[in-house]
Amino acid sequence: MTNSIPSSPDNPIQLLHAYVDGELDLTEALSVERKIADDPRLAAERDRIIALREAIHEKLPREPISPGLQLRIEKTFGLRQEASRPTWRALAASVALAVLVTSSSTWLFFGSNDTRTTEDAIVAGHIRALTAPQPADIASSERHTVKPWFNGRVLEAPHVADLANAGFPLIGGRVDVVGARTVPTLVYARRKHIISLTAVPASGKANSGPKISVDNGYNIVQWTANGVSYWAVSDVSATDLDEFAKIFRATQS
C-alpha cells in the first residue's frame, strides 16, 4: 500500500496526513509518531484532521443514488425482470440489443451462507492473516482511523471499540472474504496473540448469545447483534476469548 508514496519525507505535514489516513508502513508510522510526540504543532494538526473527519462522518449523510435512477439503470441494462419500455432514450439507442434480449433477471443478490461455510471462511481468513507479513491491512490503534478505512471496502463499516484498557488493544483492521463478499475484520491483540473479529451481515437473524466452539485448534466465539453476526477467532484460551467477547458486546449496547 505504501510503495508508491514518495519516500522523501521532506514535507512533514503531508506525511502526517498520510499517517492519519493509514497509508504509512510500520517504520514510517513510528517515525511520524515520534515527531508528533516531539512537536505540539504536529499533534494539534493531527487532532484537527481527526476532528474534521469525525465531523464529516457524523454530520454529512452519505447521499445514496435516487431509487428512480437506480431502477432506470437496472432496467436499461436488463437487470430487472419487469417488462418495461426504457424511458432513457439515449441509452436505449446505444444498448437496444441488451434491452431487447432481456429474458431473465440476472439481478444478483447475496444468499445467506450456511454457518459451516462461514466458519470455514473466517478461520481461513484468520490463518492467512497470521501467515501474512502483517495481520492487518491497516495498522492503527486509533478507532477513528480504522472505522473510516472500511468505507467503500465493505457494505457497512463495523462497530469499532477501543478495548486497550481491558487488555485487548486494537491493532488494526482488514477485509476478509466470506461467500464472495467482502466483510470487515477487526484485529485485536492479547499479549502476544492475535484476535480476529469478523462482522458478517446477517439481516433478519435474531440476536443470539455467545457460542463457543473449536475449529482447527482455534477457539471461536460467535454471537449475533443488530443484524450482524460476529465471529471472534484466536489461539488465546477460550476463557480469554470469552472475556473479550463479553467486553466487546458491552460496548455495543
Add this chain to the structure above:
Amino acid sequence: MGAEANNRARFAKLVTPYLSHAYRLARSLTGSQADAEDVVQEACLRAFRGINSVADTNARAWLLTIVHHTACTWLRKNRPAALITVVDVAAVEEKQANSSEQDAETPETALIAKADRARLEEAIASLSLPYRETFTLREVEGLNYREIAEVTGVPIGTVMSRLSRAREQLNELIERNQ
C-alpha cells in the same frame, strides 16, 4: 450463459453495488443532482461497454475513474469555466506542496467539532474542483491514495498535496466562520 447475459451479470456484480459512490462523485464534481444523474447514466453506458476490461477486484476505482472522465467531459462542454480553475490549481499546486508550512495556530478542534452540516457543505463546496474531488474520494468514499491517484489521473504526490491543502483550507474556513 451467452455473452450478453454474461455482460449483464458482470455489470450487476461489479457496477450496481457502487452506483451510490458514482453518484456522490458526480454530484461533487457537477454540483447538482440533475447534472450528476446525467453523468452517472453516461458513465454506466461507458462502463457497460468496457465491462470485460475490468478485474473483479478493482471495480469501484474503475467505475469512479469512468465517472471522473465522464464528468470532466461534461464540464468541458457545459461549464468550461470550472475546468480553467483546474489548470490554475495544477500550476500552483507544486509551489504549495513545498511551502505548506503550517502556521503555529492553536488547535481549534472544538470549533471543527461544533460545525453543523450546512457549514461543512458550504466549506466543501467552496474548495476548488480538484481539492473537492480528492477530499470527497478520501473522506466520503474512503479510497486510499493509490486509488485516488488512479481515479483522478495524477501522481500520488499530487494526491497528498491536494488532500493536505484541502483539509487545511476546510479547517481554516470552518474556524474563521464560527
